[in-house]
Amino acid sequence: MASEFTDRVRTIISRIPAGKIATYGLVAEIAGNHLAARQVARILHSSSRKYQLPWHRVVNRMGRISLGRGAGYEFQKSLLEEEGVKFDSYDQIDLDRYLWLAELD
DNA sequence: CTCGTGACTCCCG
DNA sequence: TCGGGAGCCACGA
Numbered sequence: 001m002a003s004e005f006t007d008r009v010r011t012i013i014s015r016i017p018a019g020k021i022a023t024y025g026l027v028a029e030i031a032g033n034h035l036a037a038r039q040v041a042r043i044l045h046s047s048s049r050k051y052q053l054p055w056h057r058v059v060n061r062m063g064r065i066s067l068g069r070g071a072g073y074e075f076q077k078s079l080l081e082e083e084g085v086k087f088d089s090y091d092q093i094d095l096d097r098y099l100w101l102a103e104l105d
Numbered sequence: 106c107t108c109g110t111g112a113c114t115c116c117c118g
Numbered sequence: 119t120c121g122g123g124a125g126c127c128a129c130g131a
Binding site: 023024025028034035036037038039040041042044045055058059060061065066067071072076 | 110111112113114115
């Protein structure tokens with residue numbers, strides 16, 4: 001394993017159930033560093049293609065997809081919608097409703 | 106091996 | 119209300 005943090009991140013992401021989402025900050029916090037949200041994003045980006053992680057279930061603190069239009073935004077959104085996640089008129093997800101309650105795991 | 110970059114977030118003026 | 123700086127560190131070139 002590369003590091004404990006990286007390993008935890010991958011494990012956590014793989015446990016997010018379909019229809020639920022998590023935020024970078026939340027994953028980082030559970031993995032041990034609430035300040036390493038960026039690393040979570042990076043690990044996700046590079047690892048998803050190697051470990052087939054459900055990267056699309058991770059969004060930013062606003063419940064909004066961080067990718068720009070044309071850079072994967074529509075793709076991620078469609079994947080989430082297929083799992084039942086609804087977006088409001090601002091293209092944001094209702095965190096109170098869809099956020100993965102990791103603390104109950 | 107070194108270096109730049111970044112799917113983020115919080116804090117402070 | 120809003121902008122900018124700092125912290126974190128894996129990964130690819």
